[in-house]
Amino acid sequence: MSSPGPTLQQTEVADITLTVTAVLITSLRLCIRVRQKRLGIDDAWVALGMVFDFLLLISDCLYLQDYERYPQNTRIALYYMIAQFFYGVVWSSKLSMLFTIVRLTIPGKFRRFLMCAVGTFGAIWALLFSQLWWICETQPNWKSQPHPQCDLGRRVAITQMITDVLADFFLIVAPFFLIYKVRLSRSQKVRILSVFSTSAITTIVSLTHAYYIFAGGGLKEVMAAIVEASMSLIVANLSVVVAFIFRLSSDDDSPSNPTPIITFGGQHRTRMAATRVAVETTTIVLEDLSESRLRSMKTSDDDEIILHNNRERKQTKEWC
Structure with a gap:
């Protein structure tokens, strides 16, 4: 029935x-x-x-x-x-x-x-x-x-x-x-x-x-x-909204409880202290790679793992 x-x-x-x-x-x-x-x-x-x-x-x-x-x-x-x-x-x-x-x-x-x-x-x-x-x-x-x-x-x-x-x-x-x-x-x-x-x-x-x-x-x-x-x-919106929520959650965490965050097409704006000894937060930034060539040429103090990072040149060539 x-x-x-x-x-x-x-x-x-x-x-x-x-x-x-x-x-x-x-x-x-x-x-x-x-x-x-x-x-x-x-x-x-x-x-x-x-x-x-x-x-x-x-x-x-x-x-x-x-x-x-x-x-x-x-x-x-x-x-x-x-x-x-x-x-x-x-x-x-x-x-x-x-x-x-x-x-x-x-x-x-x-x-x-x-x-x-x-x-x-x-x-x-x-x-x-x-x-x-x-x-x-x-x-x-x-x-x-x-x-x-x-x-x-x-x-x-x-x-x-x-x-x-x-x-x-x-x-x-x-x-x-x-x-x-x-x-x-x-x-x-x-x-x-x-x-x-x-x-x-x-x-x-x-x-x-x-x-x-x-x-x-x-x-x-x-x-x-x-x-x-x-x-x-x-x-269709979850890739951006969830990444934003993870970023807010990471910002609220204390230094003793680092939390990796993942952003999709976003920008990491946090600056590290010049005398910092230990890395406490790792940010994985998936950026718009159509704009990556100019960014990859300048020196940054940000602790970021970026898909198009020049330090991973060998890996990038394999993608192409």
Whole structure:
């Protein structure tokens, strides 16, 4: 016996709660990057995803609650807006994560490979955008329903499952190649990889969403789409927000309890004393390597382990 689906009120509450959470986390990430003067392409994509998520919230509320006051054509338009804004949130978030990996990678073959992956992600988004119109416009009977919802069927569900799983798998595996030959402790590597491995969360949610598409849609499908969109945006921000939290935690620690911290695209501003004898805090800074060449030429007293450090020239050459 199948479990009863969520009510309209429950769906709206979940939508508002998750969207507000995702928007707040994204705003925090952007504030961090502005404060560090490190805004990049990955931040632009996540900001676009936030805009899509906010528009998705408005469209959902109009579609779910106030649809009876609108003419039928407006209801159909709202459905199409929801479906396309959903794709906008999910794939803007994935592109943001991919560009975060790109900015941490030195110029070379691997970065060119990542840029090819960017083009592939964009092509997948265009395919899903177009597929929705192909499916829904070839079976127009759904447009006459009081609460119109297109039966996307197997083709859309299978396409979403394959593309989401492959894209998330790539976003999990790519960082392994990024830090494979970096001289970090095992715990430090685990910490970095665990941040990027949160893409697995969106994989689980996307599979659930695809299942409800198979099962015939309804409010369960709408709820699963809302959760997937918001979780995709939240996960895309974790690499920056978690690094910021670790930095604050490290700043609060006493000298007798040093804690290694990891920052993604940030700047380490702490100056060491000139007569310091012992190193008590190690900072692992994953910087935007497109700007690394100028920084690597100047002398610094900071105790930093940087992926592009000239002291690791042999390792860097192996990456290229």
